[in-house]
Amino acid sequence: MDLAMKPEDVAFRDEVRAFLKENLTDDLKAHARLTPGILADQDLRVEWLKRLNKRGWAAPSWPKEYGGAGWNVMQRFIWSSECAAAGAPVSSNMGLSMVGPTLMGHGTDEQKAYYLPRILNGEDWWCQGYSEPGSGSDLASLQCRATSDGDDYIINGTKLWTTGAHQSNKMFCLVRTDPNAAKKQEGISFILIDDFQAEGIKVDPIITLAGDHEVNQVFFDDVRVPKKNRVGAENNGWTVAKYLLEFERGGAAHGANLRNALNKLRVIAGTEHGSDGTKLIDDPSFRRKVDETDVQVTAVEFTEHRIMSQLSNGQNPGAAASMIKLTGADTNQRITELAVEAIAYYVQPDVMEARTWGANVPPVGPDHTLMVMPKYLNTRAQTIFGGSNEVQHNIMAKAVLGL
Secondary structure, eight states: OOOOOOHHHHHHHHHHHHHHHHHSOHHHHHHHHTOOSSOOOHHHHHHHHHHHHHHTOSOTTSOGGGTOOOOOHHHHHHHHHHHHHHTOOOOOOHIIIIIHHHHHHHOOHHHHHHHHHHHHTTSOOEEEEOOBTTBSSSGGGOOOEEEEETTEEEEEEEEOSOTTGGGOSEEEEEEESOTTOSSTTSSEEEEEESOTTSTTEEEEEEEOTTSOEEEEEEEEEEEEEEGGGEESSTTBHHHHHHHHHHHHHHSSOHHHHHHHHHHHHHHHHTTSBOTTSSBGGGOHHHHHHHHHHHHHHHHHHHHHHHHHHHHHTTOOOTHHHHHHHHHHHHHHHHHHHHHHHHHGGGGSOOOGGGGSTTOOOOOSSOGGGTTHHHHHHHHGGGGTTTSOHHHHHHHHHHHTSOO
16 A cells, blocks of 8 residues: 655645644634543534535545545545644544444435435534443443334433433434344344434433543433434344444544654653653653554554555455554553653642633643643543453454454
């Protein structure tokens, strides 16, 4: 795969830089910097999406026929790299990254015509109804029930660790439509819950270790959903879910953001001093850890390039999506661990008000230490959500090694 910068690539990079310079305001960058995880403030997400959609860049990986940018592999890599370097918001938009591609692959013409434009213009924000109490990594054991009632389903049950449910107006959801199926992977259907504010839906917040509200538990009590909102055939939702998860695991641009985080770590290490008074970046032991992590970041970048190439050629990333999810999560955790090591005793004071947008409260310690501990705590979940590391190992063992 040829990833060298051609003249047209350089021209596109310059176009991206000009767009970011004009549209990425100081407020957007400052707000993005204060976001420890993947879920930015909703007003920030909406504003950034509108700016992108106005230019036709809201969906880099979507085909032009569906309103996407229709970019090739190199263009998407350039876009991700430049956004990361410029400090653009990293926002979890499940409509763009997962629902859209899934509908293109499995949805009806009516579903695509209705939902895809609404995702692009920011009318709809989606959350994912997969995990349940006792059904996370073993997702096929889910018990949330959808009972047939004429042209509708009646849904009862609960979903757990639902990212962004409090900011969403729609949910894509796995439900059990045949509790007597021979295999637990059978009897599951993929449903679009169109009215997420409907009677019978309750969203309870879950506050993370970092003190942030990103995830929730969602309860369904006799919630009525039209059967026309089902994606794929009844009891065939597991096939649709696997297709979607491959976009969750392999569709995100891990490499560029890891590279940006590693560059920030080098800046911290060039500022902080060790016990002997020398800068950490000049300490052979710490420098070795940073360089080893650099090798991992490079491996993620090249694996990601291969995945994007497969997607652009109409191929499914398959087991490679598990590889990138596994290695990307481990590497990001390692970067945050080294950052915590670098700032030493400044990890202890976490002043929530200092990292709240609009607050006039100074941090305790240098400015570059403010978000180190929140990011460290937030990344602990990366080896769990989207399929735990143990699940990824099993997928790769079966798909690659035939075990």
